[in-house]
Amino acid sequence: MENLIILVLAIPLISSLVIWFIGVNTKAVNTIHILASIAYSSAALALIYNVVGGERYFAFDENLFIDSLGGVFLSLIAVTGLLINIYSVKYMEWEVKGGHLTDRDLRVFYALSHLFIFTMTLSVLANNMAVMWAAVEATTLSSVFMVAVQKGKRSTESGWKYIVICSIGLAFALYATILLYGAGFSVIKDGHDAMLWTHLKENAKLINPDALKLIFVFALVGFGTKAGLAPTHTWLPDVHSEGPSPASAMLSAVLLKCAMLAIVRYYSIVGNSTVGFEFVQNLMVIVSLITIFIAALFIIKQHDIKRMFAYHSVEHIGIIAFGFGIGGPLGVFAGLFHSLTHSITKALAFCVSGNIIKIYGTRDMTKMGGLVKIAPVTAVLFGIAICSLVGIPLFAIFVSEFMAVKAAIFGGDYTAVVLFIIGLAIIFVGVFSHFNEVMFGEAKSKVDKAEIELSANIPLIILAAMIIVLGIFSIDSITTLFGNASKIVLSS
Amino acid sequence: MDLLSILSIAMILAALAVFGLRNYKLAVLTYGVQASILVLIFFTLASTHHIVELRSWAFIAILTKVIFVPFILLRLLKKVNIKSEVEPIAGFFVSPIIAIGFSLATAMSIYPIYLKFSLVQEHIPLIAAITVFMMGIFGFILRKSAIKQILAYCTFENGIHLTLALTAYNSPGIVDIGILTDAIFAVIIMSILATRFYKYFGSMDVSKASSLKG
Numbered sequence: 080m081e082n083l084i085i086l087v088l089a090i091p092l093i094s095s096l097v098i099w100f101i102g103v104n105t106k107a108v109n110t111i112h113i114l115a116s117i118a119y120s121s122a123a124l125a126l127i128y129n130v131v132g133g134e135r136y137f138a139f140d141e142n143l144f145i146d147s148l149g150g151v152f153l154s155l156i157a158v159t160g161l162l163i164n165i166y167s168v169k170y171m172e173w174e175v176k177g178g179h180l181t182d183r184d185l186r187v188f189y190a191l192s193h194l195f196i197f198t199m200t201l202s203v204l205a206n207n208m209a210v211m212w213a214a215v216e217a218t219t220l221s222s223v224f225m226v227a228v229q230k231g232k233r234s235t236e237s238g239w240k241y242i243v244i245c246s247i248g249l250a251f252a253l254y255a256t257i258l259l260y261g262a263g264f265s266v267i268k269d270g271h272d273a274m275l276w277t278h279l280k281e282n283a284k285l286i287n288p289d290a291l292k293l294i295f296v297f298a299l300v301g302f303g304t305k306a307g308l309a310p311t312h313t314w315l316p317d318v319h320s321e322g323p324s325p326a327s328a329m330l331s332a333v334l335l336k337c338a339m340l341a342i343v344r345y346y347s348i349v350g351n352s353t354v355g356f357e358f359v360q361n362l363m364v365i366v367s368l369i370t371i372f373i374a375a376l377f378i379i380k381q382h383d384i385k386r387m388f389a390y391h392s393v394e395h396i397g398i399i400a401f402g403f404g405i406g407g408p409l410g411v412f413a414g415l416f417h418s419l420t421h422s423i424t425k426a427l428a429f430c431v432s433g434n435i436i437k438i439y440g441t442r443d444m445t446k447m448g449g450l451v452k453i454a455p456v457t458a459v460l461f462g463i464a465i466c467s468l469v470g471i472p473l474f475a476i477f478v479s480e481f482m483a484v485k486a487a488i489f490g491g492d493y494t495a496v497v498l499f500i501i502g503l504a505i506i507f508v509g510v511f512s513h514f515n516e517v518m519f520g521e522a523k524s525k526v527d528k529a530e531i532e533l534s535a536n537i538p539l540i541i542l543a544a545m546i547i548v549l550g551i552f553s554i555d556s557i558t559t560l561f562g563n564a565s566k567i568v569l570s571s
Numbered sequence: 572m573d574l575l576s577i578l579s580i581a582m583i584l585a586a587l588a589v590f591g592l593r594n595y596k597l598a599v600l601t602y603g604v605q606a607s608i609l610v611l612i613f614f615t616l617a618s619t620h621h622i623v624e625l626r627s628w629a630f631i632a633i634l635t636k637v638i639f640v641p642f643i644l645l646r647l648l649k650k651v652n653i654k655s656e657v658e659p660i661a662g663f664f665v666s667p668i669i670a671i672g673f674s675l676a677t678a679m680s681i682y683p684i685y686l687k688f689s690l691v692q693e694h695i696p697l698i699a700a701i702t703v704f705m706m707g708i709f710g711f712i713l714r715k716s717a718i719k720q721i722l723a724y725c726t727f728e729n730g731i732h733l734t735l736a737l738t739a740y741n742s743p744g745i746v747d748i749g750i751l752t753d754a755i756f757a758v759i760i761m762s763i764l765a766t767r768f769y770k771y772f773g774s775m776d777v778s779k780a781s782s783l784k785g
Contacts, residue, residue, distance in 0.1 A: 142745075209742070213749035220756050227764070232771045239764050239777065243720055246757055247711050250727050253750065254704065257731065258685070260746075261738035265688040270741040287687050 080136040083126045084143055087153075087200055090119040095193035098186060105175075105182050109168050112189045116164040119196065123157035126150070131556055133563035137206065141275055144206040147563035151415055152203045152340045154560075155422045158545075159332045160196060162538040166430045167192070167325035169535035173437055174323060179229055188228050192329065194221040202337045206275045211341055212249070212256045215305060218334055219245045226322035226330075237321035244314040248304020255297035255345065262290040276344050283352040291349045295359055298345040299366065305338035307396045309370040316377070319389035320442070324433030327385060331392040332426040336418045339399055343414075346403055347568045356406050356569075364404030364495050370397030371502035379509035383442045384435060387513060388428045391468055394506060395421040398480060401499055405486045411565040413482035419561075420467070420475035420549060427542040428464040431457060434531045434539075435517070439524055446524040447517045454530040456540075458518060463543045465514050467550070469507045475549035575615050579699035582608045582733070583671075586706040586726050591667040593655045595718050599644045602722055605703075606636035609729050612696065613736060620691060622740050628747055632732070635751055640725055640758055647718070647762045651769045666713040674705035689738040696737055704730025717765040717775045721758060728754045 094115030098108055129136065130150040137144045145153070171188060174180040180188075198221050202214035219242060227238030264273035266285040272278040279286070304311040315335075319327045346363070350356040374394035381387040395417065402414025432442075434457045439447050451458040467474035470481075480503070487496035548554075585605035592598040613629035616622055678701035685697050707727025711720055731750070735742065765775065772779050 207743075207745070209746040209749055213753050216753045216757070220753065220760055223760055223764070227767075230767070235764065235767045235771050239717065239768055242757065242761055242764060243711065243724075243777075246724055246761075247708060247727075250704070250708065250724075250731065253731050254734065257735050257739055257742075260742055261685070261690070262688045264690070264739060264741070271743055274743060274746065287684075289684050290688060293681060293684055 080126070080129060080145075081138040083122060083129075084136065084138040084145060084204060086122045087119065087126055088143075088197060088204070090115060090122060091193040091197040091200065094119075095190045095197065098193065099190040101186075105185060108186050108189055112193075113165060113168065115193060116161050120157040120161040123153050123200070127154050127157065127560070131560045131563070133566065135277075140271070141277070142207040142210060143204045144277065145204055146567055147560055148340070148343070148415075148567045149203050150560055151418065151564045152336055153200065155333050155336055155419060156196060156199050156203065159422045159426045159542075160329065162542055163325050163328045163332065163426050163430065164192065165538040166328075166433070166535065167323075169532070170323065170325050170430075170433050184228050188225055188323070188326075191221055191225045192326070195225060195329065195334075197221075199333060199337045203340060206277055208256050208259065208276060208279070208344070209274055211344070212253055215252070215302065215338060215341055216246075216249050218337065219249070219305070222326070222330065222334065225326040226318050228323060228326070234321050237317040240314045241318045244311065245305050248301050248311055250301070251297045252301025252305075252341070255294045255301055258290060258294045258297065259345075259348070262286050262294065276348070280348050280351060283348045286352055288352060288354045291352050291354050292358060295345055295349040295354075295362070299342060299362060302338045302341040302345075303366065306335050306342065307338075307370075307393050308366050308400060309373045309393065309397070312370065312373070312393045312396075315393055316386050316389040319392060319429075320383060320385040324385070324429050324436070327389070327432075328426045328429035331389070331429060332422040335392060335396055336399075336422060339396065339418060342400075343403065343568060350406075350568075351570070360404050360406040362404075363400050364492070367397045367400035367404050368495065368498050368502065370394070370400065371499065371506075375502050375505040375509065378506050381513070382444050384432050384444050384447075384513075384517070385429070385442055387444070387510075388425065388432060391428070391506075391510075392425060394502075395425070395468075395476075397502075398483065401495075402479070402483045402486070405483060405490055405492055405495070407486060407490060408565055408569060409482060409486035409489065411568050412561055413479050413486055415561050415564050415568075416482065417476070417479035419557075420479045420546075423542050423545050423549070424464055424467040424474075424476055427460060427539055427546065428468060430539050430542070431460045431464055434535070435461065437531065438529075439522070439526060441524055444513050444516050447522065448520040449518075449522045451518050453522060453526055456533075456536055457531055460536065460539050460543050461517065462514075463546055465510060467546045469510050470503060473547065473550045475546045478550060575612065575619065575693060576695040578608055578612045578615060579696040582612065582729070583699050583702050583706075586703045586729075587667060587671055589722050589726055590670055590706055590710050590714075590719075595648050595654060596645070598719070598722055599641050599648065602644070602725055603637055603641040605726065605729060606632065606640070609733060610637060612733065616691065616736060616740075624740050624744075625736060628736065628740075631747070631751060635755055636725070636729070639755065643758055643762050644718070644721065647765060650766055651775070653769075653775060666709075670706055670709035670713060671702075674702045674709060677705050678702040685734075685738060690740060691737040693737065696733065700730055700733040700737055702730070703727070703733065706730070715776050715778045717761075717768055717777050720777065721761045721765065724757065724761065725754075
């Protein structure tokens, strides 16, 4: 199993270097990009398959490991990441043909996207918390030029905001890392073991509770900034809206969750210590509700389709945090499952927004209209993404949102659940007014491109099918994996 | 007062100077002084507390923080050819006072928690570590200049490094290397973006970048 862990890290790292150094032969770059993505996902899925039942494997002197919790988040990179990477080939081809990017930009973009996958994978597989921090910081560094690949005022502004705000946030996260090591070492008395999540958790009850409270606040501020939790979410709408659609999709669908996993690791240690879960849950509920309401206010007034989806990312990170805030087996399961459902939904949403922008030549939804007549397949995919995003039954996100509500009601958190539902209702109304604007009526701008070719839409159709399947069926292996991941979070 | 405390106080003052100086070149050089003080603290701790690890940390810090980072920043200044900073939020005089006041207050209120588990049980250096970190954070919030924001990043990174040396010097070597590698890449990338920023906005004033709002 150690070899598989190494392979999962080696494939994206080597592919990144190969793409970077092979020159500007676009065809070769595309082929390597696709083959590397498939190889990576196959290896990652093989690894996940081995931890579905709650098994745990280590590598590199326990510095890396995979457990069911890591498996959940690795599955997002493996499945959603692959489909986004396949879509990106067509999308980037349009960008090059449209004169927005050069062949060299394309090569840089693909090389960075594999490096980005490497850093995200490392953050998920890290048992050493300093390695996890370094990997999360490296996700920013590797993705900043994916976002700012187009040169210009707007992309420079978004790139700057991204690196500056995330670096401040992650400084707090680093502080949390160092403090947890210091506090853990005073108990564990071994420099190597005091850096490892597994050992820290086993000894959580012995670690100074005051230190742990401070550490959790720092970790929540730090990794919360990267995850997109309010009030430090301000980088997210700019960055997600300015990058190419596949980059936005990868950031929203996968990256935010990697930062969330870091919070969950701290949540688990502090919750299982003498501090108890109540402290971490209360903080998470407060932060999640603030996040959802801020997102709701901005979604209503949004006319830029990508900014609207970006604020949806903020909202859904709030919903994931709400699940952990409610806590208990059902709440934690809801939080984890929402990470998956939002990941596939948001990947579809951003990729389909790429199609829509290509059709209308604008991101302004007030200038769109009549999509259902112009491009029926894209319209249906857009419809599925929106229906899932606002939590309509039979679509994936409804399942995880319903679980969160159920967990809150069973736990007696009535005020929190009422506020949660009000927040979602505001978003529901706001989104459907935008939805109508795009889908029906007459096109308000000159449209000279019709339906997108099927080859571009295939990965999106798979994502849409997954949204519906997860919305209707309960798949045993997924339930087992997520159930075991919840147990890891909650048990000492 | 012992040497360690004097150096710690000097580091706070250097952080304040980096924060407050209007002239960019002077601010970058003062940052070099701040990093040198950090190196001296590492050497002092290595001899007074017999911490062998900190000697190698000190040598790595000389290469990265005293030489490499100022070199990158001076090169950036040469490229964009601007000399002094735009008026920061809350003004040139008030913003350093706000920063140092709040940073010291934060440090005083949370350092007793650090003392419970810190490997080096020294009050003033611990206070200095938190203060320098917070000065960096305030630098980010209160200064509008992209160059000053990079310096703020480097400042809080020094605060974190000092905290690591005091509370967890025995952490595996990979930690120190990982953190420094990330920091160096961050400074390089920020410098590239700052150059690009100057090219498109004709200024280092990040508040001028306001096309992405709402």
